[in-house]
Amino acid sequence: MFRMSFGTFRERWELFAGAVLSVAVGVALVQASLLVLAATGEPRIPEGLSRQAEDRIREGFVGAATVMGMTAFLALFLAVFIVGSTFGFTVDQRRRDLALLRLTGGSRGQVRMLLLSESLLLGIVGSALGVPIGLIAKHVQTWLLVEIGLVPDGFTAPWRLWAVIVAGVAGVGVALTGVFAASLRAARIRPLDALRETGKAARVMTASRWLLGLSSTACTVAMVVWAHGANLIGAMMAALGISMVGAVAMSTLSPLVVPFAAWLCGLLAPGSLAIASLRDGVRRGAATASPLIVLVSLLLGLAGTFGSLADAGGEEAKRSLNAHLVVTSKGEQAERLPGIEGVAVASRQNAVDITITAGDRRGVHSGIIAVDAADYMHTHTLVPASGDLNALIGDTVFVGPAQHSEWIGAGEVLSVDAEGKPLSLTVVGGLPETLEPGENFLVPRQILPRQVWANAPTETVIQVVAEQNPGVVAERIERAGIGEVHTVQDWARARAGRNQAGNVQILSVLMGLAGLYALMAVVNSVVIAGTERRREFAVFRVTGLSRPQVVRTAVAEATAVAIIGLVLGCAVAAAGLAGIGGSVRAAIGVTVVHVPWALLTVVAAGSLAVVAVTSGITAFLTTRERPVSLITTKE
Known part of the structure; x- marks a missing residue:
């Protein structure tokens, strides 16, 4: 069975490349974060500093430890989510292969063992690649922490073997965990249904998907309600949980949204081939939208949460003063x-x-x-x-x-x-x-x-x-x-700006790493979806479409899917902001919500551009062969 898994891994490498890379990056981030986290527990304070400067450095080390802990946690979550969705989509693309294996005598248990063996191989290869990448990631993380001022110049994270072992074991565990559900689902499908694409094989919303989607939605709603009565620390943790659990809920239930979105798009562009493909390829659209939902919900959720807390702090500071002016000076000058x-x-x-x-x-x-x-x-x-x-x-x-x-x-x-x-x-x-x-x-x-x-x-x-x-x-x-004079409103706004600047430093690490990771998954999903459509594109061409028209159709469909992912991700982020807004209102008596419009614009434009370019290149490369040579074969 392991030999068969190795053969499949070698022959269908383009399906596994993205998952291997996802595991490798996850292992690298976990390994680097653990190494840096361990180093922050042994802070080295430079000599000759004032006591206040020493305190600031110690606080910086605490902040760096928090950032690295959150980075490792996010990396594990993203790795499980991305590997699971990627491998699940890969299994869906191989339904005919697995059906033929069942028809030739393979049992359900053997199908599960085949997929789990492939995932084990995937985890081993990904972990092996992740170790050297982790060395690069450690230097990048250290450089970022020094640049944003959380740790002093000269900070280093020494090599620790245990961190490498933990990250490697986590990589293999992530691969097995992400693939387990897909292997069970694939083994339950009847082989004839898979060959004919009928019955359970054609059903996207399975019972397990309904259960996960609805339970995640209920959990998300419960966290939003709970956050309204929690303190600010609890609300901040709830906002992070909402971003992750809500992303799982939206990703799982996205097949319900894709047909509706296709219907809406059909009203605007009736008779469009791209819309018809979107309506027909629900499973493909959901798999492509999932990483975008995670990307948007995490980035906007984190930025909105930290921004809301900073703005709320400024509003609270303004309300805490019964005055007109604030003067900054030295103590002796203030006596005048x-x-x-x-x-x-x-x-x-x-x-x-x-x-x-x-x-x-x-x-x-x-x-x-x-x-x-x-x-x-x-x-x-x-x-x-x-x-x-x-x-x-x-x-x-x-x-x-x-x-x-x-x-x-x-x-x-x-x-x-x-x-x-x-x-x-x-x-x-x-x-x-x-x-x-x-x-x-x-x-x-x-x-x-x-x-x-x-x-x-x-x-x-x-x-x-x-x-x-x-x-x-x-x-x-x-x-x-005497000194600089500010109105209370300007003073409070500047104070919130200083706090937001500190939050941005932390977010620059978290969002940069999580964003690149999720964006990589977006590219991977688009590539898998495109490379498995050679025959479909060939059918388009023999019915009269030119190669540029096929490429434009693929780009239009992928862009529509990206818009769906962006909208669903924004819905999750909005739920998190609703929770933090309610908590702020309970704390200071007024609702303060920070919507990161600039980040939303950048993420939306960047995601649409990446999806469009990736789908265009993939469609262009997969239409190089003569359509007649593909139309008579079944992939």
Whole structure:
């Protein structure tokens, strides 16, 4: 049986090439991600850096580990999905071959063993190719992480044999998992039905496909509903799950959409051969649309989720202030603001360079803000989760939103090192968790030496006197040379932009790798669909169509399928955004949804171009032979 599998693998290599490449790329991404992930667990901090810079590097390593973990997870998901859909389509293209095997004495078990042997061979070859590709992928991932600033220059990921073994085993497992369902389905079809393309062989929506499609749809709807009541972290994870499970649902149920879409297209172009081919080739259209659905749902879902969170953070920041202006300056310069004509309240927030240690935990060096509690309460609307800001006087400290998850309780005494001056501060309350990480701690400015906050980066939130024009007051502050002046709306928009810039850095890694992987599957599906239509194209030509007309027909059909995939992928992404929008509304009282229109335009135009070019080239190459030589044979 293995010898027969090897023979089929060698003779029909064009059917297996895409699946082998998919396994190889999946193994390479998993291997590279594991190597980089292991390296981020042992961060090497360059010497001579400030404590804040060290904290930023440590946070960058945590971010890099998160990105690599998500990359490995997405790579496995895409590999299983792509290999499964590719091999399933390949099995459908070989129905006659398998039927002849059954008619010559082969049992159902032998058919299953043949397909599983082919998948095992596919997994071994793909894993073997993936190991050297993984070395290249590791260097690319490392370069990307350095370029976007998550890890410092000189970061390297050493070779680890266990990562290669895990990735190789995962590659073989992906191949067997992706092929298992197709082998069961192929063995259940009666051989005469397969030869005549009747009965179960002609049925695209099988019972298992209905079960998977409907269950995935129900799971997607449940995640959308659950996300409305979840916190932001839960909603973000739900959005990722919706993108993946929803893509499976839409891909599985896409054969129901293809005939309807063909009917709609037929109203616009009645009598079109491309539309007739689309209506007749439901299985082929569904197989081509599936990777496009995954591509669009993942890219737009991730970009929309991160963008919505960034915009929501900016909206929350704007709503958290009861003020007109925000001035950025140094601490000493900000001391002049209360004396500016028209300034009613100037809440100075100095980002001080001190260390706070809670018990045996690692010291916190960043996100520590020195404030005057009275001014802070006048200009900020965020209600403490515990305690009272009026108590933030003397040797006290307030826990900020970023430390909310640490559960530092009221009454706990924290150790402080303020440039050599030791302090003991008692926790008197804490602020609630916010969409943005926010500050770690708030401390009274009065207890800190002046030199600690005099040169510290400072944001001053200003309330303007009622009868004064905020624009006029802003001009006075600028003329005084104190610092940069922004309206609260502009300040919040810039803050959201900075957060979005960080998200884009992460997305550039995730979307780049996942997008290229899924796009490769799109090309593979189009090529398989085209190369198996030699006889069909020959029939077109002997009935009077020229070779260019056949190529144009194939391109038109493939483009229509691509549009179907784009629409279904957008539907999945919209479901994810609906979930994240509901969660944001529950958190801040307003719905904030970011639709990545620019990315949608690029993905749509790029996908249509790739599908059109690939289908055109494939149709051109498969029509090189004389049609008469093919019309009398059955592939």
